Amino acid sequence: MRHTLRILAKSPGFSLVAILALALGIGANTALFSVTDAVFLRPLPFAQPAQLVRLASTDALHGFDRAPFSLPRFEAVRENQQVFRDLACGIFTAFTLTGRGDPVQVQGFMASQDYLPTLGLQPLFGRNFSAAEDRPGGAPVVLVSYNFWRQTLHADPAALGQSLTIDGQPHTVIGILPPALSSIPFNQVELWTPRPAEVPFLQPSQLEGGGFFFQVIARLKPGVSLAQAQENMNVIAAAYRAAHPSNSDAPSHLDAIPLLDDLVGDQRSTYALLFGAVGCVLLIACANVANLLLARFSARRKELALRLALGATRGHIVRQLLLESTVVALLGGALGVLLARWGVDAFVRLGQNFIPRSQEISVHLPALLFTLALALLTGIGMGLFPALHAARTPSGDALKDAGRGSSGGPAQGRLRSALLVAEIALSLVLLIAASLLLTSFSRLQRVSPGFDPDHVFIGFVNLPPAKYPNATALSNFYLHLQQRLAVLPGAKAVALADSPPLSGNSGPAPIAVVGHPVPPLSERPNALRHLVTPNSFATLRIPLLRGRDFNERDLPGSPETVIINEAFARQFFPGEDPLGRKIITGMAQKTAEIVGVVGDTHTLDLTTPPRAEYFLPALQRGETFTSILVRTEGDPAGFAASVRAALHEVDADQPLIGGQPFAQLIARTFAARRLVMLLLGAFAGLALILAGLGVYSVMAYVVTQRTNEIGIRMALGATPGGVQRLVLKQGLRLVALGVCLGLSGALLLTQFMAKVLFAVQAADPLIYAAAAAFLAVVAALACYFPARRATRVDPLIALRAE
Template sequence: MSSFGHLSFVILSTFDIRISASANDLRYAFRQLLKNPGFTAVAVLTLALSIGANTAIFSVVNAILLRPLPFKDPERLVMVFERGLSGSQKGSVSAPLLGGWREQTTVFEGLAARGFGGFILTGKGQPENIIGSRLSANIFSLLGIKPMLGRDFRPEEETIGKDHVVLLSYEFWQRRLAGDPNTVGQIISLNDEPFTVIGVMPPRTFFPERNTQLWTPLAFSPDQLRDRGSHNYLVYGRLKPGITLTKAQAEMDLIAPRVNDADHQGWAAQIFPLHEVIVGDSRAVLLFLLGSVGLVLLIGCANIANLLLARSARTREFAIRAALGARRRQIIGQLLNESLLQAVLGGLAGTLLVFFGLKALIHFSAPDLPRIWEGIELDGWTLAFTAIVTLMAGVLFGLAPILQSSSPALIVELNESSRGSSAGRQRQRFRSVLVVSEVAVSVMLLIGAGLMIRSFSRLLSHQLGYNPEHLISMELGLPWKKYPAQTDKVRFFEQLLASVRSLPGVESAALVRNLPLSGQNTTMSVSIHGAPPLAPGEANDADYAQVSPGYFRTMNIPLLQGRDFNDRDRTNSVTVTIVNETFVKNFKLGANVVHRLIGMGGDPDNIEVIRVVKDVKPTGLANAPRAEVYRTYQQQCWGFMSLVVRTQRDPVEITRLVRAELDTLDKDQPIDNIRAMTQIVASSVGQRRLSVRLMAGFSGVALLLAAMGLYGVLAYNVTQRRGEIGYE
C-alpha cells in the first residue's frame, strides 16, 4: 500500500479530481445553455413563473399560518367563548360570567377581557374619531408586550373613576404627537374627558385589530357586574405551563354549572387557540391555493422535461459519448448539472420577481385577510422553501432526460439516428404522456377555477335583504361629557337628520348603530312574555341595532307586517321594537307576532313588537341570517351611530355638504369611515375574491405553459423529421 503513497494524500487527490470534474461539468453545462439561448430563455422563464408563484403564495401562507403570533409563548394563548348544548355559540360573554370563570378556574395564568367602544380626540388639532379598545389591566402582561415608553395598566385602574389613563400606539404617537418623548404624563381629551397618557406601545402592536390606536382600562360598573344578559366582552386567556387544551376544556366543562345562573343552564365554555381564531377560514383557502400553485410548478417541470426529451441531438451526443467509453454515472452527472443550473437560474429569476412584486401582492391582497398587516416578507423560511422547490424542480424535470439519455440502449439510438429514422418509440411515447399530463392538470385547474367562479357568483347573487346601490355611510360619535343625557343625543341627531334630508339630491337619510357588514355587532339575551322557557343550551340571544324612523325605507328593507317607528315613539311612550323573520322562527312566535311583549338584557318583558321585517345579511354574505331586534334611537341612544344617505349625487359632494351641515351643529364633531355601501359589501367578500382571482390566474398560467410545451414539442418534432415527412 505504501507504494501508492500516503492514504490521506490519495483521499485528497481523489477529492480534488472529483471537484475538478464537477467544475468542468458545470462549465460545460453553462456553455450548453449559452449555445441554445432560445431554449434556455423558455426554460428559465417557465421556471421563473412557476417558482415565483410558489414563492409568493408560500410567503403569504408563512406570514398567516406558519409564523407564530407576535406574542410571548403564543401557543399557550387562547380565546374562550360560550357554547350551548344545541351547538349554538356566542362569541362575547357577560361581565358576571367572566368573573365566575376567573374565580373558579385553575388552568389559566390569567383571563382578560376586551370591550368595544370608540373615542373622539379633541384639543389636538382637527377632531378625530379614534379606534380604540377597552382592555383588562392584565392583558398586555398575558400577551408578553411591554410599553416602549412609560408603564402598563395597573389592577386598580380597572375601577370606575381610576380608569382615565391611556396607552398610545406608536403610530398614533408619531402621527398626532410628533413622537414627543415627553408624552408620558400629558393629558389628552377623549370623548371630552381628560385621560392621562401612561405609556406608548412598541411599533406594530396590532392588538386586537390592525387599526387600534389606543387602549384604556376596562372598568365594570356595579350594574354591568350584575347584568348577565349583555354579552359584550371577548375573553382571552393564557394557559399555565404544561396545561393542554383538552385538560383546560375539561375543567371549564366541570365549572359551567357552578358559574351559570338558573336562566343560563346548558351553556359551557369553549376554548380555541388564539391563532386558530385569528386565522379563521383562511387556512383552508390558503392551503388550497398552495396546492394549486404546486400543480402549476409540476406543469412547468413537465414542460421543460418534454423540451429536453425532444432534443434528439443531445441523445446522439450522449450515445457517442457512451460508445467512446463514458460511464453512465458521468452522463447522469452531466445532465443533472445542466438541469440544476437551469433550475437555479429560474429560481433566482422567480425570487427577483417576488421581491419586486411583493408590494403589489400586499396591495392587491384582501384587506380583511388575517395578519396581512403584520407584513409579508422574503424571510429565511421563505427563501429556504424557494431553495428546496428549486432543487426539487431541477431534479424533477431533469429526471426523464436522465433516464432516457443514460440508458444502456444508447448505442441502439446511435444506430437508429445514423439511419435518419425518427426518435425511439419509447421516448416518443413518454413525451406524449408528459404532454397529455400537462393538458390534463391544466384542465383540472381550469375546472377548479370555474367552480370557484361559479360559487363566488352565487355568493354575490345572494339576497342581502337591502339595496346597497346609491347608498353612502359615515360614522360619528357624540362625546358623553358634551352630550350626557339621552335627550341631548336625540336632539342632536334629530337636527342632523332634518338638515341632511333637506339637502338637494338626498332621497332619504337615516341613522343606525351596527350597520350590516360593517363588522359592528351587539348581542343581548331575549325573553318572550308568556312563552315556555327554551331548552337548556338553546340560543336565547339576538343581535341588537338602534335605528331612526325611516331606516328601513332608506335601506330598502321590506316590511312584512305591523308599523314602522315614528317620532311619537319616545321615552315617555310605550317601549317598542321591530324584529326580523329569523327572530320569529328561532323563538317560535308563529304568525301573531305584532303586540307580543319581549324583554332584553334581563329586563322585564315590557317591550312591544310592532313590526316584522325581512332578514338582512348582518355579518357576511355566506353567513345565515341571525335573530335581530331593532330599537328606535329616540327611546335608547348610545351616541355612536352610522349615518346612511341614499342619493344619486356624487359621494364626495354629498360628504362635503354633510360636513357643512355638521359644522353648523357642532364644529368639533368629526365624521369618519365614509364609504359607499357597495364598497362595504365588496370588502366583506375580499378574501373570496382574492382566492378566485389567484385560482383563475394559476389556471391561465398552467394552460399557457401546457400550450408552450405542446408547441415546443411539435416544433422540435417537425424540425427533426423534415427529411422523413418530405419537406426538403
C-alpha cells in the same frame, strides 16, 4: 459549469422558455409560501406565544361560535382556574380624541392591569397601569401605541406625562407600547385605558346578565397542556351554569383556543387550496420543461455517444445533464423571487383589510431558502429521468442513428406521452376548480340583499357617553342631526341606524313573546337587534309590509314599540297577525308592542339566509353608536364633506368615521372570495397556457421525428388530409386520456372546496363538461398546427434525408 452555461447560451430559445416557465411556477409557490409563513407559521411577537390561549364561549343552539366572554364568567374563571399562570380581559371600543386639531375617532382597547404581563410585554417607555388605576374610580391614564406615538405625538421623548383629551376627559400618558402591539389583533388600536368593566356603551343589565363582550386571554402554567386546560374549563363552565342559570351565557361551553389558531380562524383550508393550485402549476411547468429536455437530450445523442466513446463514464454524462437542468431551475428560481416580490406586494394590497397578519407578509429569508430548495428539487426531479435515459443509450446505436433523426426510442416516447397526459389532467383540475369558484361568485352577486344600497352614503358616529349620558340627550342629538342632514342639497332620504344590513355591526339579543311561557334569559331564542330612526326602511328601500314606521313620537317616556321582519313573524307568530302583540327584548327585558312588519334582508352576509330581526326606535332607546344613511340624487362618493359639515353644526367635537358609498362597503364582504377566485383563476389560466404549449411542443416534436415516415406515406399515395388525421389522432388520444384522468381527479379534490362554494355543487356536471370541452378545444388547436405542418412535408426531401 462553464460548459453548461455555454450549452445554454447556444440555445437561447430553449433556455428562455424553460426559465420563464419555471419562474412562473416557482415564483407563485414562493409568494404563497411567504403568505403562509407570515400568517400560519411565524410565531406571534409575544413572549413564549405557544403558551397563550384565548378563552371563548360557544353555544351552537343560539348561534355563538368562539364568542367573547361575559364579565361574570371571567370572574368565575379567575377565581376557580388552576391551569393558567396569568389571566386578563379587555374590550375593544372607540374614543373621540379632541384638542389636537379636528376631532378624530381612534380605535381603543380597555384592558385590565394584567393584560400586558399575560402577553409577556412591557411598555417601551414609561409604565403599565397600576392596581389602583385599574380599580373603580381610578385615575384617568392612557397607554399609547407605538404608531400613535410616532405619527400623532411625533415620537416626542417628552410624550410621557402629556395630557390627551379622550371623550372629553383629560387622560395622562403613562407609557408607550412596544411595536409588537401594532400587529393583529391590536393593529388598529391606538389608545389603551384601564377598567374594562367601566366600558361606557354597556348597560348594567348587559354586564351582569352574561353578555358576550370581553376578550379574555390566558397563559398556561409550565407543563400544563391545552387538553388539561380544556378539562379545567369544562368543570368551571358546569359550575357557572349551576350558579348563574338565568345568565344568557350559562348554556355556552368554554373553549381554550391557541391564540394563533384563534387569530387566523378557519382560513387554513383556503390556503391549502391555493397551495395545491400553485403546486399544480409548478408540476405542469416541470412537465413542460422535462419534455423539452427529453427532446433536447435526444437531439444531442451523437454528442453524448462521442463522449462515451472517448472515455466518459455514464456517471459523468448523468451529472452533466443534471447540472444543466438544475442550472435552468436555479435561474428560474432567481427570476421567480422577483416575480414573488411583486406578487406578494399585490396580494397584500388586495387583502390588507381581511388577511390576518398582512403587515408581516414579505419575501424574507425562510422564503428564499424555500425557493432555493424548491429550485434544486425541481431541477433534479425534472432532469433525472431524461439524463438517465440519455446516458443508457448505447454509443454505437447513437452514432449510427444520429444522422437520421430519432425519437429516442419507445421508452422516451412513452415518457413524453405520460408527461403530456399529466399536464392535461392537472390543468383540467385547476380549470374546474376555478370555474366552480367563478360560478359561485357570480351567483352570490346575483343574490338580492333585500334592500337597495345604490346611491346611499354611509358614515358612522360614536358619541362620548359622558357628553350624552341618557336616552333623552341621545334622542335630541339624533333628531337634530337627521333634520340637518335632510336639508342637504342632493339628499333624497336620511336616516340613522346602528347596524345596517351587511355593515358587519349586527348582533343577536334574546327575546320572548308575551302570552307564551317566558323562559329564563339563558334559554330564550335570539334575534338580531337594531336601533333605527324614522325613515330608515324607506332610505334603504326595505318594504314596510304591514303596520307603520317609527315616527317622532316614539321618544323616551312614550309607549315602547318595536318593528319585526318577516322571518321573525314566521318563527314566532306562524299563521298569526303579529301587529299589536308584545315581545320582551334584549337583556334589559323591556316589553314592546309590535307596530310594523318589514321585508327580510340578508343582514349578516349574502350566504346566510334571512333570520329573525327586530328594530327598536333609536329616538326612544338611543345608544352612543350609529350610522348615517343618506340616499343621494347623484354619486354618494363626494358626499362626505357635506355630511361632516352638518355633523359639526350639531356637535363641533364629533368626528365622522369613514364615509363612503354603501355599495363600496358591501363590496368588501366579497373581498376574500374575490381574491381567492382571482388567484385560482390566474393559476388555472397559467396552467391552461402551459398545457397548450406543452401539447404543441410535443406534437411539433413528434412531427419532426416522423418526417421520414410521413414522406414515405405521402410518396406511397397518402393524402394530406389522411396525414393530418394521423397526427391529430395521436395527439387527441393523449388529450382524451388526460381529460378522463382530470375529471376523475377533480371529482375527488373539489370536494374539499365545499366550504367556499355558494349555490353550486362541487360535482356540478355542467361545469365539469364545459371545462373539459374548453380544455379539449385548446388542446385540439395545439395539435392542429403541427398536424397541418405535417401535410406540407415534401416527400422527395424527406426520402433524401432518409
